[in-house]
Amino acid sequence: MTETSAWQQILDHSHRADPYPLYAELRKTPVIRLEDGSYVVSTYREIVALLHDPRLSSDMRNVPELAADAPAQAAEEGTPTPPPTVIQTDPPEHDRLRRLLTRNFGPPHRPDRIDSMIPHLFEIVTNEIDGFAGTDGSGTTRVDIVDDFAYPFPVTVICQLLGVPREDEPRFQAMSDAVVQSADPTTGGIAERQRRRARAIADLGQYFAQLLDARHGQRGDDLLSGLLGGDGDGDEEPMSPEEILSNAALLLVAGHETTVNLITNGMLTLLRHPEVLDRLRRRDEPDLAARVVEELLRYEPPVQFLSNNRNTLDDIEIAGTTIPKGSPVTLVLAAGSRDPDFIPDPDRFDPDREHNEHLGFGGGIHYCFGAPLARPEAQIALTELAHRLKNPRLVADPPPYRASPSLRGPRHLLVEIDGVSPAHHDPPHPPAHMPPYVDSWSSPGTPTDSPRP
Incomplete structure (x- = not known):
């Protein structure tokens, strides 16, 4: 099997349940060129080096094909293209x-x-799990961890954080799905996918514009109100209204889509590793939930790769290959996090690893903006599921998976339980050793061989 054919199989939905043997095949050649002229990078050190290289741009307007396509796109749409979001600049x-x-x-x-x-x-988690018990809290019950738990939880949280009515979920979910689908490299060329993404972001931006109009200038303590306040530092230029709408649309999508997969992948992994599930259930290791989530971000990350959202501003030589200027680049984060040249025994789920350097939140200047929220969401969700579900067992393994190869997670995760234990009344506290918010490899360059402290 060639590395190019391995990549094609990774994109094929038939391999969605377990792409990791294909990632191992892909890593045999750290940098490969695809037929469309884009490049795929799959090994840890090379990915980290590129994440910190200023010659790798996140502004896809630098790609010649997209720059030539922009006027046609504007004419076709008949409306201004939304400004790039923070992850596109x-x-x-x-x-x-x-x-x-x-x-x-x-x-x-x-x-x-x-x-x-x-x-x-x-x-929120307590109330959702209470709903699993039915009327008398006893008997065998079948629940869908996705639809009944992992989806409504982060959606409720991000709606409250942004100041979006929770009852609007059916309205914005279709637009959110369109943004996710635009990242799928199996659904057309890069220019077509960028056009679809721009349309979806513009639609969500219009939703936010209508939402703000309905407020009649009233502001609260939510993030959207804070952005409208324009509280920059001194002479720092505040966001324009168009930038606010575009970035609010991004946060609405990113604030729940990846967390749904993180929680669902996490519960699936725990059910496959009952010894870890039992440890989490006992609650006698205060920092175990944090270590479980960090290992999940390495072992079963919700974001498998960054698909054609980087491009080269200059020729870049890496791992013996020169990526020419203007080339789209895909960074396969999930393959890098299981690179045996960097982390020992990478295909073993082990929350007791002494050092866990993963790419689950990316790295460099685009290190995941929502990491400080995603971590406690996943820790609380998985701890409470482990503690309260009586004798949980999978109905189907593997479960059915979503279409997207990049935002990978089960579409449904059916679990049978023999009831629900009572909830603890005291909310958890974030562990003192929570990983830092910022990526400590914040300067450009190639990482050292030593893990971060």
């Missing part, structure tokens, strides 16, 4: 947008925002 534009977003989201500017949400996260 480079410094200094990226830095301004990210500072304004983080100032209103949480750490480091508002460390209390996420911490203050912990009791409410626990309350």
